[in-house]
Amino acid sequence: MADKARVTIREVAERAGVSVATVSRVLSGNYPVPPATRARVLRAARALDYVANAHARALVGGGRKMVAVVLRQVTSPFYAQVAEGVEAEAAANGWLCLVGTTGGDPQREMDFVQLMREEGARVVILVGGVVEDDAYRERVAHYAHALDAAGARLVLCGRPSPDPELPALVVVFDNEAGALAVTSHLLSAGHRRIVFLGGLPGNTALDARVAGYRAALAAHGLPPEAAHVVDCGLGRAAGHRAMAELLKGEREFTAVFAGDDMVAAGALRAIADAGLRVPDDVSVVGYNDIPLAEDFNPPLTTVRTPAEELGRSAVRLALRDPDGTAGTDHVLGTHIVVRGSVSPPPSERTP
Numbered sequence: 136m137a138d139k140a141r142v143t144i145r146e147v148a149e150r151a152g153v154s155v156a157t158v159s160r161v162l163s164g165n166y167p168v169p170p171a172t173r174a175r176v177l178r179a180a181r182a183l184d185y186v187a188n189a190h191a192r193a194l195v196g197g198g199r200k201m202v203a204v205v206l207r208q209v210t211s212p213f214y215a216q217v218a219e220g221v222e223a224e225a226a227a228n229g230w231l232c233l234v235g236t237t238g239g240d241p242q243r244e245m246d247f248v249q250l251m252r253e254e255g256a257r258v259v260i261l262v263g264g265v266v267e268d269d270a271y272r273e274r275v276a277h278y279a280h281a282l283d284a285a286g287a288r289l290v291l292c293g294r295p296s297p298d299p300e301l302p303a304l305v306v307v308f309d310n311e312a313g314a315l316a317v318t319s320h321l322l323s324a325g326h327r328r329i330v331f332l333g334g335l336p337g338n339t340a341l342d343a344r345v346a347g348y349r350a351a352l353a354a355h356g357l358p359p360e361a362a363h364v365v366d367c368g369l370g371r372a373a374g375h376r377a378m379a380e381l382l383k384g385e386r387e388f389t390a391v392f393a394g395d396d397m398v399a400a401g402a403l404r405a406i407a408d409a410g411l412r413v414p415d416d417v418s419v420v421g422y423n424d425i426p427l428a429e430d431f432n433p434p435l436t437t438v439r440t441p442a443e444e445l446g447r448s449a450v451r452l453a454l455r456d457p458d459g460t461a462g463t464d465h466v467l468g469t470h471i472v473v474r475g476s477v478s479p480p481p482s483e484r485t486p
Contacts, residue, residue, distance in 0.1 A: 142185045151179035184281065200230040202258040202450055203251040204292075207239050212425035213395065213442050217262050217292065220446025228454055241274060248278050252285055258453040260290040260446075264340025272297040279303045290449045294339050295464065305464045306449045310340050313438040313469035314347025315354075317420050318392055320436070320471055322355045325479040326390040326418060332377055332402060333394020334366040341369075341394055344422060348392055369394055374401025382409045389417065389480035396421040396428045399435055403476075407432075414478040424472050434474035441467045 148158045153172060161168050161176040168176075179185075204221040206214040218234050225232040233256070235247040244261070251259050259282055265271055275297055279289045283302040290304045321329050331348045335341045349362050367377035374393060378401060381388070393399035399421035406417055413419050413433055421428060424439035444467060452465060 142183045151176045201256045203233045203256040204260040216442035217446040220443035224447040224450035262292045266337040288453045292449045308467040310343035311347040314344040315351045318351035321390045328388040329390045330388045331364045333398040334364045371397045371401040374398030378402040378405035391419045393421045396425045418477040
């Protein structure tokens with residue numbers, strides 16, 4: 136457990152071997168300081184995990200009520216909807232919202248969280264599934280304890296906590312249940328050869344969707360080898376490449392469960408490029424129900440995830456329970472939206 140005592144500017148000065156005034160000049164950036172001295176002070180500040188006192192800044196006009204949301208990207212409709220929910224709920228409570236993107240780079244994530252600590256953000260929300268390895272677990276534990284020591288809250292949104300004892304709030308939706316339901320929908324239509332397109336081993340969200348897919352196959356009496364998971368990751372380009380590759384060989388499937396709607400978009404394009412029709416030749420389902428899903432050709436059957444509500448709930452929980460509720464996951468539901476991309480397989484249609 137991290138020490139709750141805040142590191143002081145005096146401790147940084149002692150470690151760097153300079154005066155408190157010199158440390159203040161370096162950290163404020165408003166006065167010229169020799170490069171070697173500046174480097175020594177910054178090394179000491181990093182070593183001690185020093186964060187400038189947000190309360191002191193509040194005396195000169197800083198310290199605004201601020202929520203920070205950290206996303207992989209803003210071009211993804213799902214992430215954009217979560218961010219919209221965060222911003223809307225923050226605004227409704229009179230708080231400001233800052234959005235940062237990482238591109239999946241852990242160092243960028245660490246830098247953004249550190250910046251938000253320095254700026255005195257009271258809530259930091261990390262969004263989306265991740266590969267939960269040792270480096271990630273260590274990183275999130277550091278975030279949680281450091282923010283908690285500064286009187287701020289960490290919220291994990293759409294991902295589980297690596298340790299239930301961490302001082303972090305968790306808001307998720309039931310990925311596995313949604314995947315089980317939409318796979319069961321395909322099975323009920325008569326499909327038995329269903330490909331899962333968009334796996335990413337180790338990713339918490341996609342692993343749960345694959346688990347739901349496998350559970351549905353098993354519940355319908357199919358053997359484990361009936362599962363066919365293509366680990367192509369997410370995104371339209373990934374879905375297009377993987378689907379085009381599958382269609383090069385003999386078509387041994389009648390339906391595709393895309394890991395998200397953007398994978399489905401790529402798959403639909405590849406199927407059309409191959410001269411096939413959805414759902415006449417191949418049925419396709421997706422996940423997330425992004426706003427454009429109903430405008431796909433054909434309109435996409437998919438799992439609606441509460442993306443905007445996920446963001447709103449993250450803010451509501453953090454503001455309602457400023458001390459946090461470690462070990463408690465707040466789970467939101469999902470449901471299927473049935474449109475025109477699924478029909479019985481050709482062999483089972485009535486002439």
